[in-house]
Amino acid sequence: MKKEIIDRFTSYVKVDTQSNEESLSCPSTPGQMTLAHMLVDELKEIGMTDVTIDANGYVMATLPTNTTKNVPTIGFLAHIDTATDFTGRNVMPKLVENYDGKDIQLNENLHIVLSPKDFPSLSSYKSHTLITTDGTTLLGADNKAGIAEIMTAMSYLIQHPEIKHGKIRVAFTPDEEIGRGPHKFDVVAFDAKYAYTVDGGPLGELEYESFNAAGAKITVNGTNIHPGTAKGKMVNSMKIAMELQSRLPAEQAPELTENYEGFYHLLSFQGDVEQTKLVYIIRDFDKGEFQAKKTMLENIVNELKEKYGHDSILLEMTDQYYNMREKIEPVKEIVDIAYEAMKNLNIEPNISPIRGGTDGSQLSYMGLPTPNIFTGGENFHGKYEFVSVDNMMKSVNVIVGIAELFEEKAK
Numbered sequence: 060m061k062k063e064i065i066d067r068f069t070s071y072v073k074v075d076t077q078s079n080e081e082s083l084s085c086p087s088t089p090g091q092m093t094l095a096h097m098l099v100d101e102l103k104e105i106g107m108t109d110v111t112i113d114a115n116g117y118v119m120a121t122l123p124t125n126t127t128k129n130v131p132t133i134g135f136l137a138h139i140d141t142a143t144d145f146t147g148r149n150v151m152p153k154l155v156e157n158y159d160g161k162d163i164q165l166n167e168n169l170h171i172v173l174s175p176k177d178f179p180s181l182s183s184y185k186s187h188t189l190i191t192t193d194g195t196t197l198l199g200a201d202n203k204a205g206i207a208e209i210m211t212a213m214s215y216l217i218q219h220p221e222i223k224h225g226k227i228r229v230a231f232t233p234d235e236e237i238g239r240g241p242h243k244f245d246v247v248a249f250d251a252k253y254a255y256t257v258d259g260g261p262l263g264e265l266e267y268e269s270f271n272a273a274g275a276k277i278t279v280n281g282t283n284i285h286p287g288t289a290k291g292k293m294v295n296s297m298k299i300a301m302e303l304q305s306r307l308p309a310e311q312a313p314e315l316t317e318n319y320e321g322f323y324h325l326l327s328f329q330g331d332v333e334q335t336k337l338v339y340i341i342r343d344f345d346k347g348e349f350q351a352k353k354t355m356l357e358n359i360v361n362e363l364k365e366k367y368g369h370d371s372i373l374l375e376m377t378d379q380y381y382n383m384r385e386k387i388e389p390v391k392e393i394v395d396i397a398y399e400a401m402k403n404l405n406i407e408p409n410i411s412p413i414r415g416g417t418d419g420s421q422l423s424y425m426g427l428p429t430p431n432i433f434t435g436g437e438n439f440h441g442k443y444e445f446v447s448v449d450n451m452m453k454s455v456n457v458i459v460g461i462a463e464l465f466e467e468k469a470k
Contacts, residue, residue, distance in 0.1 A: 060211060061188070064451050068190065068207040069152045071097075072199040077147040078140035078237045085243055086116040086233035091139045098139075098206065098231050105214040107229070115233065115243045122213055122227040128469040130225025134254035135212070135458055136418060136429070137205030138235035141197060142440040151193040160185040165442070166194030173443050180261070180437060181445075188448040198444035200436030205257035206231055208434060208451055212458035224462040225469065228254075232418055238274075238379050241421040253393045254429040255461065256419045261409075262450045263401060264433035267387040267394050268412040269420040270321070270342040271349035272379040275356060277303070277339070279372050283332040296335040299367055300328065303337070306359050311352075319344050319412060321352060344382055344412055380416050383423035383430075390428050396468070397432055400460030406453060432457060 074097070075090040086092055095116045102110045107120040116139065124130060141147040155163055160182055163173040171194030175181040192198045209229050216222055228251045232240045235258075259266060281296030307323050309315075316322045321343030329336050341356065343349040353376060360374045387394065394410075401408045413420075419429030435450030 060215070060452055060455065061448060063214070064207050064211050064455065065154070065188075065190070065448055067210055068203060068446070068451070071203040071206055072150045072152055075148045075150070076140050076199070077143055078234045080143065080237040085239065086140070087237060087239070088140070091233045092116050094139050095231065095233070098210070101210060102213075102229075105210070106217045107213060113245075117233065117244060118231040119249060120229050122216060122224070122229070124224065124226040125220055126223040126225060126466050126469075128223075128225070128466060130466050130469040131252040132226040132228060132250060133462065133465055134228040134230060134249060134251035134427070135209045136230045136232060136254055136256050136422075137209055137258060138202045138232050138240055138418060139206070140234050140236050141199045141203070142201065142236045144440040145197045145442060146195075147197050147199055150196045150199055152198060153191045153193055155189040155191060158184050158187050158189050163189070163191060165191055169194055171442060173445065178438060178443065184447055187450070189445050190448060191445040192442050194442050197439075197441055198436075198446065200434060200444055200446040201439040202235065202258045202434070204434035204436050204446050204451055204454075208257050208454040208458060212455045215455065215459060216462065222459065222463060223466045225466055227462055235418050238416070240418040241425060244418075244422065244425070246422070246425050246427050249427065251427060253390065254419070254422065254427050255393075255397065255458075256417045256429055256431045257434055257454060257458065258417045258419075259431050259433040260436055260439065262433055262435060262447070262453060263407050263409040265394065265397050265401065265408045265410050265430065266413040267391075267410075267430040268344060268384040269380065269382055269416050270344060270414065271346055271381050272416055272420075273341040273349070273353055273376055274379055275339040275341060275374060275376040277337040277360065277372060277374050279303070279330070279335045279337070280370060281332050281334065293332065294367065294371070295332050297330050297332065299363060299371065300330060300335040300337055303359055303363060303372075304328075307356070317414075321345070321348055323352065323356070342414075346382065380420040381424060383420045383428075386423035387428045387430055393428060394430050396464045397430065397457070397461055400457050400464055403460055404453065404456050406457070
């Protein structure tokens with residue numbers, strides 16, 4: 060299994076599938092469709108049935124049941140795209156066999172080192188086989204590790220028909236990183252009662268709570284006048300934007316929050332005297348606190364409008380997704396089954412809230428309850444990203460174990 064999963068994963072990450080929020084197409088970038096067609100061919104090759112790809116790059120396939128029991132259809136999903144935060148072009152994965160616990164030289168010429176001094180969790184991977192970047196790109200374990208794990212698990216089940224399971228559906232989706240993953244996902248066509256995204260991080264992660272999430276785009280308009288004659292005339296949009304930012308609670312920022320604490324995150328700030336644009340994301344697990352955060356931003360904008368003029372600021376704010384806990388708790392047995400599958404493999408489950416979003420956040424509200432399980436990767440979205448092949452194989456075993464448990468518990 061080890062070589063199989065390495066070969067799969069390293070072939071996937073070499074395809075540039077970064078999504079693009081500015082694009083209106085689906086998928087938002089052509090590389091995603093390239094990988095989607097590769098996955099279609101591979102699904103057919105390993106023996107999956109009902110393999111489809113639609114015009115928007117959504118790939119689906121079926122592993123038929125091999126039991127006479129009435130087992131609910133379950134699904135496993137991963138997303139094809141990679142993050143926009145750091146380049147994903149020309150990814151050159153590096154294999155580190157039997158990691159010795161010391162610094163890993165990612166790029167000698169650029170003096171880029173992956174060190175346990177900077178990333179203490181790295182020490183726990185001693186003796187593992189790791190896959191890292193070459194220091195110039197992200198890796199793409201988020202979420203190509205999940206794709207490789209699902210594909211390997213399905214291949215394993217096909218090769219081992221003695222393992223009984225119900226009908227299993229798999230799907231690989233575009234544009235998760237820009238929040239659009241489920242937007243064109245056909246839940247009816249997928250035809251599963253429950254699903255799991257394989258989109259988590261370190262070993263044992265099991266998540267069924269996500270943020271409530273909103274995005275806000277703010278345009279601040281000013282008036283540019285020659286500074287020599289600007290008195291009483293110039294309105295500096297950047298200063299108004301800075302005033303707006305200063306009025307948000309400083310302690311409610313990603314770098315100062317953890318666990319169930321929410322935040323405002325200023326993603327970008329671009330401007331000049333005449334016009335400045337700010338982009339925020341707003342996050343909170345609690346629905347009431349989430350609404351309070353949005354209201355606070357609206358109130359600040361309205362107060363600044365009173366001060367500088369009603370045409371001075373434009374706020375565009377939209378909800379992106381909601382805490383999936385509300386939809387998963389009524390069927391929490393699906394979380395319990397994943398928990399049991401991990402315990403059966405001597406993996407200690409780590410049930411924790413997702414300080415982010417997965418496709419499952421939206422799919423759960425579309426009628427498909429979808430918790431999230433680990434992939435074995437860490438430091439997503441940057442040059443220090445890496446994944447443990449040992450833990451990727453454990454993720455494969457968890458997927459197989461979940462399928463087995465659903466069959467065992469069925470009548």
